[in-house]
Amino acid sequence: MTNSFKTSIVPDVWRCAYVTPIFKKGNKLSLDNYRPISLVSVVSKIMESIIVDSLSQFLVENEIIPTVQHGFLKGRSIVTNSLSCLNEWSDSLDKHKPTDVIYLDFSRAFDRVPHQRLIHKLHHQGVRGDLLTWISSFLNNRSFKVRVDKEYSNPRSVLSGVPQGSVLAPLLFLAYTSDLVAGISSKCAFYADDAKMFADPTSNWDTLQRDLHKIAIWSSAWLLPLNEDKCVVLHIGPKNPLNTYSINGKHLHSVKSVNDLGVIINDRLTWTQHIDKICKKANSTIYICNKIFSKPSYETTRKLYIMYIRPHLEYASAIWYPILCRDRNLLEQTQRRATRLGLGIRRPSYAERLSQMRLEPITRLRKLDLITTYNILTSKFSVDLSHIYKPQNDNRLRGHPRQLKHQTYSMKSR
Numbered sequence: 001m002t003n004s005f006k007t008s009i010v011p012d013v014w015r016c017a018y019v020t021p022i023f024k025k026g027n028k029l030s031l032d033n034y035r036p037i038s039l040v041s042v043v044s045k046i047m048e049s050i051i052v053d054s055l056s057q058f059l060v061e062n063e064i065i066p067t068v069q070h071g072f073l074k075g076r077s078i079v080t081n082s083l084s085c086l087n088e089w090s091d092s093l094d095k096h097k098p099t100d101v102i103y104l105d106f107s108r109a110f111d112r113v114p115h116q117r118l119i120h121k122l123h124h125q126g127v128r129g130d131l132l133t134w135i136s137s138f139l140n141n142r143s144f145k146v147r148v149d150k151e152y153s154n155p156r157s158v159l160s161g162v163p164q165g166s167v168l169a170p171l172l173f174l175a176y177t178s179d180l181v182a183g184i185s186s187k188c189a190f191y192a193d194d195a196k197m198f199a200d201p202t203s204n205w206d207t208l209q210r211d212l213h214k215i216a217i218w219s220s221a222w223l224l225p226l227n228e229d230k231c232v233v234l235h236i237g238p239k240n241p242l243n244t245y246s247i248n249g250k251h252l253h254s255v256k257s258v259n260d261l262g263v264i265i266n267d268r269l270t271w272t273q274h275i276d277k278i279c280k281k282a283n284s285t286i287y288i289c290n291k292i293f294s295k296p297s298y299e300t301t302r303k304l305y306i307m308y309i310r311p312h313l314e315y316a317s318a319i320w321y322p323i324l325c326r327d328r329n330l331l332e333q334t335q336r337r338a339t340r341l342g343l344g345i346r347r348p349s350y351a352e353r354l355s356q357m358r359l360e361p362i363t364r365l366r367k368l369d370l371i372t373t374y375n376i377l378t379s380k381f382s383v384d385l386s387h388i389y390k391p392q393n394d395n396r397l398r399g400h401p402r403q404l405k406h407q408t409y410s411m412k413s414r
Contacts, residue, residue: 001047008133014044016155017144017165038144038165048167051134055127056171060382064125065174066181067383071192072170075382078261079372081191082319085198087388088187089236090269092200094409098237100208101198101265102245103258104215105230109193110173111161114223115139118162118176125175138168180218186211191261201235201243209245216247234258236267263316271320275327279334282312286338295342302357309338317365318372332362377402 004010021034056073059065065073070081085101092099119136127135142158162169173192180195181188185207188197199208219226228250235242235254245252257266257273264274289304296304313331322328339353347353354361376385392403
């Protein structure tokens with residue numbers, strides 16, 4: 001690896017990917033309904049990991065990657081992305097003010113990044129010398145083979161895009177799109193190529209539309225076209241004027257709910273629809289496990305639950321903590337069903353099963369919520385979210401210095 005970096009020669013085997021098409025949904029005869037999963041050299045990934053550690057630190061410390069970008073960076077995540085936005089949306093809704101959120105979709109963004117323009121941007125950002133030469137060699141002359149069962153296709157050249165499946169690819173994409181937010185006045189948040197802008201439509205409709213026009217110009221100039229059919233508008237608030245927005249002369253669709261990084265956000269900012277969805281996914285997984293394992297032991301059931309079922313129920317729970325008893329009961333019912341795997345009619349009580357499997361009730365979500373709160377208050381995240389909470393700032397009270405001020409809201413979802 002050291003010789004590769006010093007000589008800027010990347011072995012051919014590092015630049016070849018084996019692509020396995022995974023079916024998503026819809027018509028199986030349509031290639032658009034398959035997700036390409038790329039497998040690359042493990043040695044190459046080790047080399048890339050070493051480069052990523054230094055390159056990401058350089059890009060963040062020199063503020064090249066903006067703070068509104070939450071994807072693939074240390075101390076930032078889907079949770080920080082959503083919390084930074086939802087706090088403002090819910091605060092506006094609580095004050096009976098509307099909000100328009102525009103979700104942008106770039107068409108096959110990772111596959112369309114031009115190599116020469118990427119190298120030009122990296123050089124402009126200060127990435128030079130042996131590192132830039134190695135990255136250029138890493139991107140050029142790449143190829144891939146498609147694998148179906150045990151058969152391989154003939155190798156094909158990769159003419160553009162950051163290498164799918166590699167460790168370095170996400171960071172290169174962030175560097176390429178780092179100037180996308182330049183000149184945008186509206187508030188926004190990004191997670192790699194998933195972008196959203198929002199503002200009060202009663203006073204900033206024209207600002208949102210101008211920013212949309214700026215992004216359309218940027219995407220055309222840097223060869224990352226927007227998919228207008230998948231760009232949508234979410235109108236939040238009962239008094240929303242329902243303004244229309246357009247990109248390149250095409251009006252954007254208005255929706256009542258949207259899948260925002262795996263979490264269902266609706267125009268009322270309630271979580272029942274999302275909880276119904278995740279419980280349905282978890283129940284489908286329980287059904288499959290029940291078919292495969294006839295009489296699993298407590299330990300096997302515990303592992304199946306932790307690995308395959310609980311991630312559905314806890315994904316980004318700090319964003320959508322259930323407020324309604326109906327939602328909490330549905331989550332608990334799903335967990336109760338999962339602990340019954342293979343036990344039949346004569347089974348211990350739910351509390352006994354939890355004790356045997358060393359599991360906690362669904363109130364465990366509150367613990368995860370408190371951990372997120374602690375991470376925000378102690379600046380564990382690299383994004384400042386301290387504005388979400390208001391400190392007590394009362395020296396007359398006893399206790400630790402991070403006591404929070406009790407706030408009242410009219411919204412149930414807060």
